Structure formats: C-alpha cells, structure tokens
Amino acid sequence: MIQTRRQSRSPPTAQHAVPLVKKENRYLDHILAHAERNNPESIIEETHKFAIERHWLMNVGPEKSPLIEQVLLEKRPKVAIEIGCYLGYSAIRFAAYIRDTLGIRDVKYYSFEISEYNANIARKVGIVDTLHQLIIDFAGLSHIITVITGPFNESLERLPSYHNLLGKVDFVLIDHHNELTSNYWRKAVYSTRSVTFSERCFTIHFPNSHACYVPNRLSCIQGTTIVADNVINPGAPDYLEYVRSDLTRYQTRLIEGWLEYYEGVIRDGLEVSVWLK
Numbered sequence: 001m002i003q004t005r006r007q008s009r010s011p012p013t014a015q016h017a018v019p020l021v022k023k024e025n026r027y028l029d030h031i032l033a034h035a036e037r038n039n040p041e042s043i044i045e046e047t048h049k050f051a052i053e054r055h056w057l058m059n060v061g062p063e064k065s066p067l068i069e070q071v072l073l074e075k076r077p078k079v080a081i082e083i084g085c086y087l088g089y090s091a092i093r094f095a096a097y098i099r100d101t102l103g104i105r106d107v108k109y110y111s112f113e114i115s116e117y118n119a120n121i122a123r124k125v126g127i128v129d130t131l132h133q134l135i136i137d138f139a140g141l142s143h144i145i146t147v148i149t150g151p152f153n154e155s156l157e158r159l160p161s162y163h164n165l166l167g168k169v170d171f172v173l174i175d176h177h178n179e180l181t182s183n184y185w186r187k188a189v190y191s192t193r194s195v196t197f198s199e200r201c202f203t204i205h206f207p208n209s210h211a212c213y214v215p216n217r218l219s220c221i222q223g224t225t226i227v228a229d230n231v232i233n234p235g236a237p238d239y240l241e242y243v244r245s246d247l248t249r250y251q252t253r254l255i256e257g258w259l260e261y262y263e264g265v266i267r268d269g270l271e272v273s274v275w276l277k
C-alpha cells in the first residue's frame with residue numbers, strides 16, 4: 001500500500017517498535033520494486049511518483065529538468081560533471097537524455113556526492129562507482145556515469161581519469177544545496193564550511209555557507225556551459241554577482257522555473273553561463 005505524505009510525516013510513538021527508516025532508503029526500495037531494470041525513463045517516472053505521493057525529494061525534478069535538457073540539446077556535451085548526485089536522479093535523467101535523445105553514445109557523466117550514504121543509494125539505483133568497484137547497473141548506465149564520493153573540489157583530483165578530463169569538460173551542473181531542515185543534512189552543510197580556496201577551483205559561497213566550486217580552466221574549456229540550480233530558491237546572490245560581473249568572462253542568463261514538485265507554488269531558477277575565458 002502506498003503511504004500518503006500525511007501518514008509518513010506522523011511522529012514516532014512508543015508503539016513503533018521498528019527503527020525509523022530514512023526516506024532515501026524507502027526511495028531505494030520503491031525504485032527496486034516498481035521501476036524497470038535498464039529503463040531510465042521508468043526510474044524517473046517512479047521517482048516522480050514517490051516524491052509526489054510519499055516524500056518530497058530534492059532532485060532537479062520534472063519542472064526544471066526539461067529546461068536543462070534544452071540547454072543540453074544546444075550544447076551536446078561529451079563530458080559532463082555535476083556537483084551533487086543525491087540519489088542519482090539528475091545523473092540518470094541527463095546521461096540517458098544525452099545518450100538516447102541526442103545520440104551521443106560515448107558521453108561520460110561524472111557525479112560528485114559528499115555523502116557516502118546518498119552516493120551508495122544512487123549506485124544501487126543505477127550507477128557504477130569506478131573508485132569503489134561497486135557495480136549495480138539497474139539503470140543500465142553504468143558505463144556512462146561515475147559517482148565519486150567526497151567534497152567535490154577534493155574528489156575531482158582523486159579521480160583516476162582526472163588527467164584525461166583536463167580541458168574536456170563541456171557541461172557542468174552545480175546542484176549541491178542541501179535540505180536545511182534535518183540534522184542529517186545540516187551535517188553535510190557544515191562540512192562544506194571547512195573547504196577553502198583550492199588552486200584548481202574558484203570557491204564561491206552560497207548563503208548559509210553553501211559553497212560553490214566553479215572548475216577553472218584546468219578542467220573546463222572555453223565554451224563550457226555551467227548550469228547552477230536553485231539560484232532563486234534558496235538563492236545564490238554571490239554566485240550570480242560573480243558570473244554576471246564580467247561579460248567578457250561569462251555569457252550568462254537566468255531561466256525561471258519552479259521548485260521541484262511545487263509547480264505554480266514556489267519559484268526557482270537556473271543560471272546558465274557559458275565560460276568565455
């Protein structure tokens with residue numbers, strides 16, 4: 001029986017003998033039980049059902065993803081990276097879009113995730129982690145997507161294929177804001193505080209200490225497209241000021257949309273910037 005959002009939010013009582021299961025684990029169970037193996041579309045569809053009927057999930061979601069797919073259509077990337085894998089939704093959706101809709105069969109998609117817990121769920125849903133050799137290819141995208149656990153700016157250089165990536169990344173999705181409402185997520189937010197400037201990345205701070213690492217020319221190429229999510233909700237004024245301040249460095253535009261699973265209710269937006277030099 002599908003649990004309603006109301007039921008799932010009811011507080012635990014003494015008669016609940018079983019430990020609380022995190023919604024991310026429930027999500028994994030749902031996907032494995034209801035989605036079809038080797039069918040990314042069915043995983044995305046079941047993800048939406050779960051997020052609407054059971055628990056809200058902080059993935060890019062059905063409202064903003066088509067806007068990003070439009071950018072991918074214009075860009076046709078061969079090497080993409082994303083900061084913030086969470087449970088694998090955007091990696092699965094966009095890697096499948098690039099491979100199947102755009103027909104770019106040899107695309108490589110690197111997804112960075114600070115939380116080991118989230119990264120493990122994403123891997124089980126359908127991603128290979130070449131670093132840990134943990135291969136669970138439910139979505140059939142294991143040869144395309146690599147999930148790397150740890151803070152993005154440290155992980156990038158640990159990637160075995162890092163040197164092959166230099167000067168080749170042509171699409172970046174920045175999506176590593178955290179849900180601020182639970183202690184679990186607060187921990188992840190705090191950990192980003194300790195990250196300081198790295199010579200290979202620009203570090204820009206989002207409100208509430210969300211750090212944003214824009215890869216510099218060591219990994220990007222002129223013309224690299226950088227999409228930053230959540231620039232309206234929760235907002236990223238420092239980041240926007242940075243990309244908009246020098247028109248010779250970035251060609252940049254805002255695409256407005258809605259926060260995931262809150263169409264018509266909560267506004268959000270993407271900043272799409274093309275790195276010029």
Ligand SMILES: C[S@@+](CC[C@H](N)C(=O)[O-])C[C@H]1O[C@@H](n2cnc3c(N)ncnc32)[C@H](O)[C@@H]1O
Pocket residue numbers: 058059060061082083084085086087088089090091112113114115118150151152153175176177178188192
């Ligand atoms: C909004 S979610 C990502 C959603 C995902 N892109 C999707 O659409 O399915 C943000 C994720 O970024 C991760 N994160 C936060 N700071 C990070 C960092 N410095 N490096 C890598 N991942 C980070 C969080 O743990 C969280 O899982």
